[in-house]
Amino acid sequence: MADVKIGAYICKGCGIGDRLDTKQLAQVATRDAKAHVVREHDFLCNADGVKMIQNDIDSEGVNRVAICACSRRAKTEAFRFEGVAMTRANLREGVIWVRPATDEAQETTQEMADDYIRMAVTETKFMTLPQGSEKATYNRHILVVGGGISGMTAAVEAAKTGYPVILIEKTGTLGGSAGKAWRRIPQKAPYANPEDTGVAALIKAIEGNSQIKVHLNSTLTKTSGAPGRFAVDITTESGSTTTENVGAIIQASGYTEYDASKLTEFSYGKAKNVVTQAELDAMAKAANGAPLKNKDGKEIKSVAFVQCAGQRSTKEGHLNYCSGHCCLDSVKQAMYFKDANPAIDTNIIYTDLRTPGAGGEDFYRSGQNKGVTFTKGQVNEVTTDGTVKFKDLILNEDTEEKADLVVLATGMVPNSGVDIEVVKQDEPGQWKSNNESVLNLDYRQGKDIPLLKQGFNDSHFICFPYETRRTGIYTCGPVRRPMDMEQAMEDATGAALKAIQAVENAGQGRAAHPRSGDLSFPSFRREGCTQCKRCTVECPFGAIDEDEQRFPVFNEARCRRCGTCMGACPVRVISFENYSVDTVGQQLKNIDIPDEFSEKPRILVLACENDAYPALDMAAMRKIEYSAFARVIPVRCLGSVNTIWLTDALNSGYDGVVLMGCQKGDNYQCHFVKGSEMAHYRMSKVNDTLTTLNLETERVATYEVAITDIERAPQLINDMAATVEKVGMSPFKF
Amino acid sequence: MSANTAVVERYRNSFLKEVEANVEEGQWVKMCMQCGVCSGSCPLGPAWDHPPQEIFMMIRAGKRDEVLTSSSMWMCTSCYNCIVRCPRELPITHIMHGLANYAHRLGIAPKNQPTRKFAKLFWDNLSKKGRVNELKLGIALYFMNGLVSGIKTALKMAPLGINMVKTKRMSPMEYFGGHGIKDTKGLHAILKKAREIEAAKMQKF
Ligand code: SF4
Ligand code: SF4
Ligand code: SF4
Numbered sequence: 001m002a003d004v005k006i007g008a009y010i011c012k013g014c015g016i017g018d019r020l021d022t023k024q025l026a027q028v029a030t031r032d033a034k035a036h037v038v039r040e041h042d043f044l045c046n047a048d049g050v051k052m053i054q055n056d057i058d059s060e061g062v063n064r065v066a067i068c069a070c071s072r073r074a075k076t077e078a079f080r081f082e083g084v085a086m087t088r089a090n091l092r093e094g095v096i097w098v099r100p101a102t103d104e105a106q107e108t109t110q111e112m113a114d115d116y117i118r119m120a121v122t123e124t125k126f127m128t129l130p131q132g133s134e135k136a137t138y139n140r141h142i143l144v145v146g147g148g149i150s151g152m153t154a155a156v157e158a159a160k161t162g163y164p165v166i167l168i169e170k171t172g173t174l175g176g177s178a179g180k181a182w183r184r185i186p187q188k189a190p191y192a193n194p195e196d197t198g199v200a201a202l203i204k205a206i207e208g209n210s211q212i213k214v215h216l217n218s219t220l221t222k223t224s225g226a227p228g229r230f231a232v233d234i235t236t237e238s239g240s241t242t243t244e245n246v247g248a249i250i251q252a253s254g255y256t257e258y259d260a261s262k263l264t265e266f267s268y269g270k271a272k273n274v275v276t277q278a279e280l281d282a283m284a285k286a287a288n289g290a291p292l293k294n295k296d297g298k299e300i301k302s303v304a305f306v307q308c309a310g311q312r313s314t315k316e317g318h319l320n321y322c323s324g325h326c327c328l329d330s331v332k333q334a335m336y337f338k339d340a341n342p343a344i345d346t347n348i349i350y351t352d353l354r355t356p357g358a359g360g361e362d363f364y365r366s367g368q369n370k371g372v373t374f375t376k377g378q379v380n381e382v383t384t385d386g387t388v389k390f391k392d393l394i395l396n397e398d399t400e401e402k403a404d405l406v407v408l409a410t411g412m413v414p415n416s417g418v419d420i421e422v423v424k425q426d427e428p429g430q431w432k433s434n435n436e437s438v439l440n441l442d443y444r445q446g447k448d449i450p451l452l453k454q455g456f457n458d459s460h461f462i463c464f465p466y467e468t469r470r471t472g473i474y475t476c477g478p479v480r481r482p483m484d485m486e487q488a489m490e491d492a493t494g495a496a497l498k499a500i501q502a503v504e505n506a507g508q509g510r511a512a513h514p515r516s517g518d519l520s521f522p523s524f525r526r527e528g529c530t531q532c533k534r535c536t537v538e539c540p541f542g543a544i545d546e547d548e549q550r551f552p553v554f555n556e557a558r559c560r561r562c563g564t565c566m567g568a569c570p571v572r573v574i575s576f577e578n579y580s581v582d583t584v585g586q587q588l589k590n591i592d593i594p595d596e597f598s599e600k601p602r603i604l605v606l607a608c609e610n611d612a613y614p615a616l617d618m619a620a621m622r623k624i625e626y627s628a629f630a631r632v633i634p635v636r637c638l639g640s641v642n643t644i645w646l647t648d649a650l651n652s653g654y655d656g657v658v659l660m661g662c663q664k665g666d667n668y669q670c671h672f673v674k675g676s677e678m679a680h681y682r683m684s685k686v687n688d689t690l691t692t693l694n695l696e697t698e699r700v701a702t703y704e705v706a707i708t709d710i711e712r713a714p715q716l717i718n719d720m721a722a723t724v725e726k727v728g729m730s731p732f733k734f
Numbered sequence: 735m736s737a738n739t740a741v742v743e744r745y746r747n748s749f750l751k752e753v754e755a756n757v758e759e760g761q762w763v764k765m766c767m768q769c770g771v772c773s774g775s776c777p778l779g780p781a782w783d784h785p786p787q788e789i790f791m792m793i794r795a796g797k798r799d800e801v802l803t804s805s806s807m808w809m810c811t812s813c814y815n816c817i818v819r820c821p822r823e824l825p826i827t828h829i830m831h832g833l834a835n836y837a838h839r840l841g842i843a844p845k846n847q848p849t850r851k852f853a854k855l856f857w858d859n860l861s862k863k864g865r866v867n868e869l870k871l872g873i874a875l876y877f878m879n880g881l882v883s884g885i886k887t888a889l890k891m892a893p894l895g896i897n898m899v900k901t902k903r904m905s906p907m908e909y910f911g912g913h914g915i916k917d918t919k920g921l922h923a924i925l926k927k928a929r930e931i932e933a934a935k936m937q938k939f
Contacts, residue, residue: 368764
C-alpha cells in the first residue's frame, strides 16, 4: 500500500471565511490532525479550486482528500476525484448555518468547526480506496421464473434490450392466470370495452425469439451464487435437471385465486350457479363468444357480482387486503353479458368501488352506460338457490336479489414460496430442495425472499418498489402486491430493467441500490471471528452464508453495503475499505473534549446518511439552529452502528449520544429494510453498558427520523443538550 | 305491482328502462355514481323523504311505486345547486321535474302535495284562455287549503288588493270572465295535439 498522504482543503466561500477563522482551521488540520497538505481557497468548488486539488493528487501524491466545505450532499459533481479516498468536513450546513452569527456564539462555533476538521482528516487516515471485488462476474443471462403475463412481459422486454433470457414455467403452457381469461380490462383509450388479453401475441413473440429459452413443466430446484454468477438448477416434471448460469433473476410467480370454498356463507361449492371471477372468465373463454350458460345448461338472464368476497375483511381466514383488480374485472365481466344481450340484468354489489389506473373511471362509466347496475351494498349471504341477501347501503335496508348466476370476486393469494421465518434453512452440508419453495435458494437465511405483510414478497415498498431483500432477484406482478394485468406488465418491464442494471453492476463489482456504484464491500478477519453468527443472522439481504466450519462467507455481489454486519459483530472484525469501526471510532475519539467544569458538553450524533443527515442539512438551509456541542457523524445505516462507538464515546467523556435511524417495522422507510430495526434492538441493550459505567440512561437516545423531520431532527439534538444540562456533565473527561 | 316490489324485479333494469323511456333526461339515471353530493347540496334536502341520490338508487333497485308516489321530487325548487356540483354532470333538477311530471301523468302522484296542487291551478288557469288570470289564480291559491283558511288569507290580503285596484294594477272585473288571447280555440287545438304526440311517445310498461 502506498504511503498515506492526506490533503485537507478548506473553503472560504459561502460565508465560511467570514464566519470562521480559516487560518486556525488550517492550523488544526496541520498540527492536530497531521494532514500533509493543507490549503485554503476562496471558492473551492469552482474550476480553480478543483484544479488545485487535482494538481496535488497528480503531482504531490495526495491520495486521501478531506474537503472542508459544504455538506457531502452538496457539490458532488465538482468534488469527484478518481483514485483517492475522500471525505468531507461539513463546515457550511454542519456549522455556520446552524449557529447564530453573534459574538457570544463565535467561540463555540469555531470549536465546532475545529472538531469537524480533526474528524475529517482522521477519517481519511483510516480509509483506503475501494478496489472492487475480484469475484465480480459478468453474465448477461436473465432468468425469469413464471410464464404468466408478468414473466412473459419481463422476458420479452429484457430480450428486446439484448439480454438473453431463460424462462421457466411450472405448467405445460405459457400464459398463467391471464392466459385463462377471456378478455382483459382495457389498457387503451377510450377504455370502453374489454380487450383481447394479449397473451397469445406474447406467447408468439416468445416463441419467435431466439434470445428466449423456455423451459415448460419446470421448476427451480436450486439457486446458488450471487448476482452475476447465479447457478440455477432447472428440473422438469420427469426429474431431469439442467444447470444454467445467470446474472440476475426475475421472480414472477404470480398468484393463486383465494380458495372460495372457505366462503360457506356464499354457498360456493354447494350452489351450482355460484362461481368465482376466474371461473366465469374460463366459462367465457370456453364459450368463445356464444351466449353463456349455467352448469345446468340454462341460459343466464341475470347476474349478481359479489365484490370483496372474503377480501378486505378481518374475519378469520379472509384476506384483509384489497386485490385491486376485481372491481374493474367485474365491470369487464358484466360487459360480457351486456354486450351480447343488453336485456341481461347485471348487478355489481360493492362496498367501495375501486377503479385504479388511468382508464379505470372511464371503464366504470362505460359499464354504467351499458346498463350495468352498481349497488353499494354489503352481501351477507348467498343461498343455495342463488338468492343474494345483502344490505343496500344507500337505501339502508336489508334486501335480496335472485340471480341466475352469482359471481364471487375473491382475492389474490401470492405464490411467494415458503415463509423463511417458519421454514428454517437446512444446516450447511444438508441442503435439500423444497417443493413449496419458488427459488430454492441455498442462502443461509432461507429458501425464498422474505415476506412482508399478508404473505407478499417484501420489496422496498415506499422508496424502491422493485428492490427485494435478495440482491439481483427482482419480484414483479401480483407476487409483490395485488395488481391487474396492466400494472403487472408495467411492473415486469421495470423489473427487467432492474435485472439488467443488476447484471451490469455485478459485472463491475458495483453495489446495487441504494448505494449504487459503491465498490466497497465488507470483509472480515477470520482469526478474530468467534463464529457467533450475528452477521449472518442480521444481514438484511441474506448476503452472508456459512462454511462447513461455521465461519461466515461474504458474498459481496449480494451485499448492499449497509454495514449492518459491521454493527452487529461483537468482536469488530468486519470492515469496509472506506468505512469501518475505525473510520468512525477514531473520528469520535479525536475531537477536543473540554473538561468537566468548562460547561461545554459534547454530544455525539450518529445520523443515517439517507434520511436523518439530509434532514439536518435541510434544517441548516432553513437556518434552524442547534446546539454547538453536537458533533454529527453520518453513518451508512443506523444498523452499522457498533456499540463499541457508544462505549468509546461515553468512556472518552461525551455527555450524550443521539442515534437517528429511519422508521422500522412493517411500514419501514429504512433504505436497508432491517438496518434501523437491528440498531434499535441493539440499542435497547445499551442501558446495561450505561449502568455499568454508572451513567444515567437518558444519555443515550435512539430515534426514528424521517427525511421530512426538518424541524424535529435539530430539536432532538437540542433535547439532548437540555438533558445533559439536567443530569450534569459526564465524569469521564480526562 | 305491489309497493313491496317482488324479489324477482329487484335490481333489474325494468324500472330504469321505463324511466329512460318516459322521463325527461331519464337516460342519465344510470350514470349516477352514488357520491351523495346532490343530496348534501340541496338546501331543502333534509325535508325530502328521499333526496336525489336515494331516488336514483331506488330506481335502480326497481322501487317503481315508492318512487312515483313519492312527494320527494315535488320538493325541488330548481335552485340548480345539485346540477352545478354533480361530478357526473347529471341534470338532476330536470330529472326531478321529469319524474314528478311522469307520476302526475300516470295519475299516481301524491294528491295533496302543495307544489303539485299549485302547479295544477296554474296550468288550468293558464290553459283556459292562454293568459294567466292573476285575480282568479290568487283567489284560488287562497282557498287551496279550504274555505276557512281561504277567508282568513283573503281578509289579510284585502288592503293590498284595494290598493292595486286604486292604482289600476288590477281590475275586479277580471273575475267575471277576464280577457284572454285572440284565438283561444287555436290554443286548445295546439295543446290537444301536443298531448296526443306526447301520449304516442309514452311507452307502456
Ligand atoms: S449486512 Fe449489509 S454490509 Fe453486511 S453483508 Fe449484509 S448487506 Fe452487506
Ligand atoms: S459477527 Fe463477527 S464474530 Fe460473529 S460470525 Fe460474523 S464476523 Fe464472526
Ligand atoms: S351528485 Fe350526481 S353522481 Fe353524486 S349522487 Fe348526486 S346524482 Fe349521483
